[in-house]
Amino acid sequence: MGDWTGYLLLILDGAWVTVRLTVMGCALALVVAFIAGLGRIAPWAPVRWLATAYIEIFRGTSIFVQLFWIYFVLPLTGVALTPMQAGVLALGLNVGAYGAEVVRGAILAVPRDQYEATVALNLTGWQRLRHVILPQALPLMLPTFGNNAIELLKATAVVSLISLSDMTFQAQIVRSQTGNTILPFVTILVIYFALSLLIAAIMGRIERRVTRGLDGVR
Template sequence: MTEGILLILKGLHVTVILSLLSAMLALLAAFAAGLGRLSRFSPVRVVSTTYIEFFRGTSLFVQLFWAFYVLPLLGVSLGPMEAAVLALGLNLGAYGAEVVRGCVQAIGAEQTEACIALNLTRYQRLRHVIIPQALVMMLPPFGNLAVTLLKMTAIASLISLPDLTYQAQLVRSETGQTLFPFAVIMVIYFALSTLIKKGVGRLERRLAIGADRIETSGAR
């Protein structure tokens, strides 16, 4: 029993690291592709749209197997962690890109008109006015994607990454117990998901308060 708990805790460490690294890549991809779809340059829009549609339109399992089994045939060798981060990050980034695009477009036209009146460049408009307001709207869907990412990390066990699911399967094969290891990791996944949702909710409230202060000071 104790050895099983220790194995599962080792898997917890791997799952947390995988989730954090994948989330970082997903955020970068989401903002790059989401803003890319709004670019004035058609090649940038085409590349961004192709990336989004490809990763949303193909299976994450296939993407993971490509990263781990196919890329080495093309001269790019990745370990289990690197392959899992690449597949999960790019997959979730494609969904996050649509969130970024939608939230940026949801900012009222009057904001853009005011920025133009102040002679702000497109980059300055995005950085100082539009994106800070859009971030408040992005947080709830980003929180949902973060929870989804956490649960999707379980597929990394298919390429022998010793995450929670892999370690639970190892405990099951060594002890012959099924209920114990899978009940434990179910509780752990639920606890981690709850922490993510509470953290995102708290950040959302803080950003909303900050946005209200900015609007109030602007009204004055």
């Protein structure tokens, strides 16, 4: 029993690494999603091309390949990253590419007359975005953002390939040391599921807060 307690603590240490990866990866993905999403609808062609290239490359290639490029190839150019930094960067850029299309679609879904009203009021581009467009587009983004966050959580398992001691990596260590496959992988399955429920609950709360008053529901 004492041995299994130690193995459980080992997996929980990995769970903390997974949580850190998820939080930092989501933060990066959110920033990148807004930058690339707004870039896709920018009035300047080079910005649109750059944003489109980023989105298509990261949506069209495997996250495994992206992670290996960031961790093993970038150092050849003089950019050396720790496993944690490489994992956050790969996860954030990958999920951010999907989030960018969510941002673009939500902004384009705002009725055209809202844009025309901002022009009639002589608002600047930033004022239009900040005070009129984003408040209406954000509720449309949140459900998909929640799904993306859960997908990012599940994708953190890939960092075990670069020897980062996340939950999956630690479960593999426990399996190799004990010969027991069921217990460690059932444990991480339950933890992944619990973390997914937590993300869903947090996003649901944010969504209710953002949409409060928009449909008359209090």
